[in-house]
Amino acid sequence: MPEPVIIALDAMGGDHGPEVVIPGADIALSRRPDTHFKLFGDEAAISPILKAHPRVAAACEVVHTDIVVRMDDKPSQALRRGRRRSSMWLALEAVKNGEAHVAVSAGNTGALMAMARFSLRTLAGIDRPAIAAIWPTLRGESIVLDVGATIGADAQQLVDCALMGEAMARALFGLDRPTVGLLNIGVEEIKGLEDVRAAHQLLRDSHLPMDYKGFVEGDDLGRGSVDVVVTEGFAGNIALKTAEGTAQQIAQYLKNAMNRTLLARIGYLLASGAFKALKEKMDPRRSNGGVFLGLNGIVIKSHGGTDAEGFASAVGLGYEMVRNGLLEKIVADLGDYHRERRSPASRGAGSVAS
Amino acid sequence: MPEPVIIALDAMGGDHGPEVVIPGADIALSRRPDTHFKLFGDEAAISPILKAHPRVAAACEVVHTDIVVRMDDKPSQALRRGRRRSSMWLALEAVKNGEAHVAVSAGNTGALMAMARFSLRTLAGIDRPAIAAIWPTLRGESIVLDVGATIGADAQQLVDCALMGEAMARALFGLDRPTVGLLNIGVEEIKGLEDVRAAHQLLRDSHLPMDYKGFVEGDDLGRGSVDVVVTEGFAGNIALKTAEGTAQQIAQYLKNAMNRTLLARIGYLLASGAFKALKEKMDPRRSNGGVFLGLNGIVIKSHGGTDAEGFASAVGLGYEMVRNGLLEKIVADLGDYHRERRSPASRGAGSVAS
Numbered sequence: 135m136p137e138p139v140i141i142a143l144d145a146m147g148g149d150h151g152p153e154v155v156i157p158g159a160d161i162a163l164s165r166r167p168d169t170h171f172k173l174f175g176d177e178a179a180i181s182p183i184l185k186a187h188p189r190v191a192a193a194c195e196v197v198h199t200d201i202v203v204r205m206d207d208k209p210s211q212a213l214r215r216g217r218r219r220s221s222m223w224l225a226l227e228a229v230k231n232g233e234a235h236v237a238v239s240a241g242n243t244g245a246l247m248a249m250a251r252f253s254l255r256t257l258a259g260i261d262r263p264a265i266a267a268i269w270p271t272l273r274g275e276s277i278v279l280d281v282g283a284t285i286g287a288d289a290q291q292l293v294d295c296a297l298m299g300e301a302m303a304r305a306l307f308g309l310d311r312p313t314v315g316l317l318n319i320g321v322e323e324i325k326g327l328e329d330v331r332a333a334h335q336l337l338r339d340s341h342l343p344m345d346y347k348g349f350v351e352g353d354d355l356g357r358g359s360v361d362v363v364v365t366e367g368f369a370g371n372i373a374l375k376t377a378e379g380t381a382q383q384i385a386q387y388l389k390n391a392m393n394r395t396l397l398a399r400i401g402y403l404l405a406s407g408a409f410k411a412l413k414e415k416m417d418p419r420r421s422n423g424g425v426f427l428g429l430n431g432i433v434i435k436s437h438g439g440t441d442a443e444g445f446a447s448a449v450g451l452g453y454e455m456v457r458n459g460l461l462e463k464i465v466a467d468l469g470d471y472h473r474e475r476r477s478p479a480s481r482g483a484g485s486v487a488s
Numbered sequence: 489m490p491e492p493v494i495i496a497l498d499a500m501g502g503d504h505g506p507e508v509v510i511p512g513a514d515i516a517l518s519r520r521p522d523t524h525f526k527l528f529g530d531e532a533a534i535s536p537i538l539k540a541h542p543r544v545a546a547a548c549e550v551v552h553t554d555i556v557v558r559m560d561d562k563p564s565q566a567l568r569r570g571r572r573r574s575s576m577w578l579a580l581e582a583v584k585n586g587e588a589h590v591a592v593s594a595g596n597t598g599a600l601m602a603m604a605r606f607s608l609r610t611l612a613g614i615d616r617p618a619i620a621a622i623w624p625t626l627r628g629e630s631i632v633l634d635v636g637a638t639i640g641a642d643a644q645q646l647v648d649c650a651l652m653g654e655a656m657a658r659a660l661f662g663l664d665r666p667t668v669g670l671l672n673i674g675v676e677e678i679k680g681l682e683d684v685r686a687a688h689q690l691l692r693d694s695h696l697p698m699d700y701k702g703f704v705e706g707d708d709l710g711r712g713s714v715d716v717v718v719t720e721g722f723a724g725n726i727a728l729k730t731a732e733g734t735a736q737q738i739a740q741y742l743k744n745a746m747n748r749t750l751l752a753r754i755g756y757l758l759a760s761g762a763f764k765a766l767k768e769k770m771d772p773r774r775s776n777g778g779v780f781l782g783l784n785g786i787v788i789k790s791h792g793g794t795d796a797e798g799f800a801s802a803v804g805l806g807y808e809m810v811r812n813g814l815l816e817k818i819v820a821d822l823g824d825y826h827r828e829r830r831s832p833a834s835r836g837a838g839s840v841a842s
Binding site for chain 1: 745
């Protein structure tokens with residue numbers, strides 16, 4: 135049996151803190167018993183909950199701190215109050231110091247990203263880390279990045295996202311050559327932003343063994359047309375939230391329709407198995423967990439408002455990223471890419487006016 | 489009875505040309521009999537279809553041209569080949585010359601926008617026209633703009649969109665004071681693009697009687713949190729297509745679920761009325777039609793691939809925009825706004841560093 139995966143948990147993060155983190159860790163542990171936890175947070179709050187979850191208690195150690203980054207702290211506030219002392223910071227430091235393989239937090243995204251950059255630092259060649267989301271599609275799942283960190287990303291940052299997202303698809307989906315698309319718009323006159331076009335040229339002319347499929351549009355996301363969709367963070371975040379909102383909207387329509395008449399209610403009861411399957415399919419908790427890419431370490435951001443089931447998904451995602459060597463794959467890819475960029479041969483063939 | 493609304497139709501636009509345009513006009517006419525059409529296109533293609541739709545034949549005149557803008561023409565090609573001669577151009581010119589109140593085309597968006605700008609010109613004070621979409625929400629409908637024309641819109645262009653969208657909401661929904669929101673992202677650290685923040689300040693500090701509600705996020709779209717959502721065209725187009733894709737995806741999930749077991753199929757049959765209502769609710773044809781705003785005339789863009797029912801929605805939208813004085817409302821609002829900007833009092837109070 136291989137070494138256990140050691141997961142650093144910010145026990146105080148999220149809307150519910152340890153009340154969700156510890157039961158979530160328990161569910162995750164039942165699925166992947168070769169997991170060990172480091173729990174950072176307020177011992178007084180953690181201990182009673184840990185007592186109710188003896189399996190977690192047996193597979194973790196608790197590191198006490200009573201400093202907590204609040205959900206409404208601005209990144210600058212969080213850094214000022216919480217650096218070197220908060221549960222969020224200590225979880226990240228555990229990854230930095232090699233005491234944990236991955237950190238998982240349901241704390242606020244801005245603070246977590248600021249602290250992660252400060253603590254773990256970005257990988258060589260990476261300006262700005264990205265947040266990758268797992269997107270449920272008709273074909274299964276895709277990776278979409280960035281969904282909120284690289285606002286106004288330039289062409290090179292989009293290419294970095296493509297490299298990192300492709301590595302993640304190999305790690306998460308076990309694909310040899312995941313397909314990669316660049317999110318753009320279909321109006322002919324002015325096809326997308328300058329930087330998106332420049333990134334398209336860089337990716338098309340690259341000598342890397344990436345299966346780059348060119349532009350995709352918003353409706354390709356749900357269709358799963360490619361395994362990895364690359365986008366700048368502003369549009370990516372809006373796409374993600376729009377999809378979540380549309381799913382909620384249709385679920386509400388469906389609920390209203392099924393309550394309208396007696397016949398509909400009877401039909402609903404008969405088809406309840408099917409509705410249950412649909413509900414599971416649409417359950418946002420299943421794909422909970424954004425992966426911070428481009429740092430010297432893996433960080434998973436769970437939704438702040440999720441429950442134990444959702445937090446368990448985020449923990450499971452962290453586990454898979456470690457077991458499948460996400461960081462090593464990204465580092466190798468970025469190395470290859472930067473070697474290629476430096477080589478005179480490729481410079482002649484692959485360079486474009488940006 | 490008031491004067492009829494005269495609608496110029498690009499009979500050759502879209503994937504199916506007159507085979508969809510004329511039956512669509514027929515449906516529209518049955519709903520709003522005080523409509524008159526000017527049909528621009530190839531008489532040989534139009535005549536036989538018109539024979540099968542005597543109601544349209546009695547309420548229209550045909551203007552022959554055999555020049556057609558193709559669905560894959562680039563805007564520059566379309567202008568070169570189709571200016572002054574194509575069915576698309578002639579429909580726009582009819583609006584310009586006061587022979588029609590509104591033009592409707594299912595032709596390609598880029599060409600239609602380029603020709604509309606060339607023929608109708610933008611309103612005083614407007615740099616770039618926008619495309620407004622009708623978005624079905626849990627509360628009813630909202631207006632979202634821009635969905636693809638103002639790529640990389642700056643703060644002033646976003647404010648223009650807010651003004652025009654607000655006027656459209658008054659015209660279309662009959663609201664006295666529609667609510668307006670600015671689409672942004674929720675990640676705390678770097679809340680959105682510079683221009684979005686600058687537009688937020690301009691709108692907040694404006695002395696106009698606009699009910700500006702501040703930032704909204706992607707999931708507010710389906711929720712219908714505000715009547716008008718303002719966004720730059722790249723993110724807006726991606727949001728629109730992502731929502732369409734998500735709706736298709738869930739419809740497919742639902743279909744699969746309802747076919748899984750015999751019990752589910754029986755349930756589906758019993759609840760078929762409810763499913764029919766749901767299907768109607770989600771029917772993209774109902775909200776077909778983008779409105780070009782910011783031109784000296786109203787232009788409606790129908791989806792190229794829609795059927796007669798969808799085209800009829802676009803025609804009906806054009807009718808409503810005319811009957812409710814959309815253009816007059818926009819011109820009045822822009823006049824007020826620019827007067828305010830020029831006045832020294834507001835300059836002192838409302839100006840911001842952009």
